[in-house]
Amino acid sequence: MSKLHFHSVWEDRLPQKQKDDLNKFLGGLAPIHKEFGVALVRGKYKKNGGAVATVLLRNGFEKPMDIERVKAKILDKDNLLIAEEEFELDLRLQAESALPWSFVFSKDSVIRPNIDPDNWMIQVHLPIKKE
Known part of the structure; x- marks a missing residue:
C-alpha cells in the first residue's frame, strides 16, 4: 500500500483534517505497481480564468523518482482538452x-x-x- 508524503510547503500549511482526507482518498484508490500514476483529487476554475488541478502523484516503483518537468493536461469525460501546460518542478516522490x-x-492555457x-x-x- 502506498504511503502519503507531503512537500514541506504542504506539510507546514495543510490542516490535519485535509491531510486525513487525502489519506482516505489514497486508501480508496487501486494500488499501482511498477508505474507512475496520477489521481485527480479536485479541480476548479480560478476567478482569473485559469484552472487548478489538485492531484496525487503516485510512485509505484521500488525506488524514489525525481520529477523536474512535466506536461499536464486536463481533459473532460469525452477526452476533449480543457487545458494544457508545461510545469517546472523540483519534486522527489518516495518509493x-x-x-x-x-x-x-x-488563463492562456485554458481552452x-x-x-x-x-x-x-x-x-x-x-x-x-530539458533542452
Whole structure:
C-alpha cells in the first residue's frame, strides 16, 4: 500500500483534517505497481480564468523518482482538452508513495472554460527533457 508524503510547503500549511482526507482518498484508490500514476483529487476554475488541478502523484516503483518537468493536461469525460501546460518542478516522490500537488494552469492555457470540474480527468506526461 502506498504511503502519503507531503512537500514541506504542504506539510507546514495543510490542516490535519485535509491531510486525513487525502489519506482516505489514497486508501480508496487501486494500488499501482511498477508505474507512475496520477489521481485527480479536485479541480476548479480560478476567478482569473485559469484552472487548478489538485492531484496525487503516485510512485509505484521500488525506488524514489525525481520529477523536474512535466506536461499536464486536463481533459473532460469525452477526452476533449480543457487545458494544457508545461510545469517546472523540483519534486522527489518516495518509493511506493503518493504526493499531493496542485497544478495551476494560466488563463492562456485554458481552452474550454465552462466544463464542470466534476467531469475532469488529468494526464501528466513525464519526463520532459530539458533542452
